Amino acid sequence: MKTLSRCKPALGTYVKLHLAQETDDDSLLQLSEAVFAEIERIEAIMSFHRSESELSRVNRDAFRQPVVLSSEMNELLSFCAELYDRSGGTFDVTVGGDMVKRGALPGQNGFAEPRGRWDAVRLEAGRIFFGQPVLLDLGGVAKGYAVDKAMAVLPPDCQAVLNAGGDLKMRPWRHRTVGVREPSGGALHHLDMQAAALATSSAEFHEQGHPVTNPKSGRPLEDARVISVFASSCMVADALTKCAFLQEDTHHLTMMYDAECVCLGSP
Template structure:
C-alpha cells in the first residue's frame, strides 16, 4: 500500500481530516489495464475522488460518467454560489411566495430542520445570512464587525425556513435570509454518486469528498483502508480504519480559514452569534449510514466536546467518533478498538 503521508498522496488530500489509502497501481492512466480506476474532479469547492472497481472498462466508464453527472446536477442545485441554483432562488425570493423545490433538495432541507431541532440550534441552515465572512482560498481575509453580525443575526433561525412537503415548496420568511447547506448537503450528494455507480454495475467503490468518505464493497477482496488525520497536526495520522461499506464524515477548523490575533477563524459558524466555532479542532464520525451522521459534524463543532459526547450517547446509537480539542483526542470505545496503526 502507498503510504498516506507520501508527498503525492498528501497533496491530494490537502485540508482533509479523513483520506484514502490507495494501492500504488491506481492511476487514471491505468484504467484500460486494471479493474481499479481512480477519477478526480473539483466539485462543491473541494477535490472529489472516486475509486471504482469493475473489470469491464466500458461499463466502468459509463458508471463514472453517470456518477459525476448526478453529483454535478445536485451540487449545482444546492449551491449558494450559483445565482440560478434553487438555493439561490429561495434567497432571492425570501419574504415572498413559496417556491417549488426538487425532491432531493426537499429531503436535505427536511434533514436540516430536524437537525436544528435535535441540536438545539447548534446547526441551522439559515446561517447563510452571515454573508460577510471570507474563508475561500485566494480571497482576502475579512472580519465582520459586531454591528454587522448583529444585523444579520435577526435573519438566522430555523423557524424562518418554511417547508410544505406535500406541495413540494419551500420559503424563507424574511427578506435577506439565505441558506448555507455546506454542512448537510455534501454527504447526500456523495451518496447519490455512490448509488449511481451501483445502478450502473459498479458495486465496489469509494468516494472521498474533501475528507468525507463513503464506500461500498471492497477493493479487490480487501477492505477499504481510510486514514484518520489528527486535526491538530494534519500531516500526522491517528490511525487507519478498514471498512467494507459505510461513511466517515469529517469536520475541522483548518480546511478553510485563517489566523488573526491569536485566534483561528474558520468556515463553521455558530448560528447563535455568527462567529466561528471554538473548542473542538476537528472530528470524525463513522457509521454504516449517511443519514445517521449527516450534519452532526457541524453541530458538534459548534457545541463542543462535552455536549457532543452526550449526543453520541443519547441520540446517535451505533455512531463511532473521534473528537479532537486543544487538550487531546477522545475516541469512542468502538472506534478505539477498530483503529489500526498506520504503519
C-alpha cells in the first residue's frame, strides 16, 4: 500500500490530503493533483474574494437580469434554498452584505447596496434573479461542497482523508476517530466518526468576530461553543454547523439529513 500526504493553501485555509492505494507513487501523485485541481476549480466558481468568480458575477448582475448558473452553482444554491426553507430562514446565504459592512469580507466596486434577504432571490430552471440587491456569500457551505466534489474524483479503491481547515471527509470512515478542539484553550476532544464527513465551526482563530452571522439581526454571533456535525455529505455537515449555532433545536434538521450534531462548551 502506497501512501501520500500533501498540504496546500486553498479555500482560504490549509487543505490536507492523505491518500493510500495499491498503486505506484506516480499514480498516487497524479490522483492528488486531480483532487487539488478540483478544489481550485470549485474555489474559482464560488469565491467571494475573486472578482471574476461566478459568485461575484451573480452578485453583480442578478439584480439587473437573470443569470444562468453553472451546474455546480445551481446544485449548491438549490441546497441553500432547501435548507433556508427547512431551517425556517435561519440558514441564509445573503449575509454577504452584512459581512462586507463590518469588514469581514472585502467590498467590491460596482455592486448595488445590498438590501434583501433570501426571500428576494428567485432560483428557477438553472437561472437566478434578485428582486432586491443582495450579496450572497457561500463561506458557510462551499468549503464542504468543494471537499465533496474533490473526494468524488478519486477511484473507489483509493483510501483518502481530505481536510479543508476542519471540514473533512474520509473513506473508509468507520471505526475512525477525529480530534476536535475544545472551546478556548484548544485541548483536543476525541470523537468517533459517525459518517463520512465532519465539519466544525467556532469563533476560535477568527479575528473579525464570530464566523456565523445571524440573518435576522445581520450581526455576528457571540457564542463560545464549538459545534461539529457529522453527515454523509460535507456540504450538509458544513451548512448544518451554522444552523446549529442559530437554532436551539436542530433535531428535525439533523433527522432530515441523517446527520449528528455535537456541541462542545456552552454559549
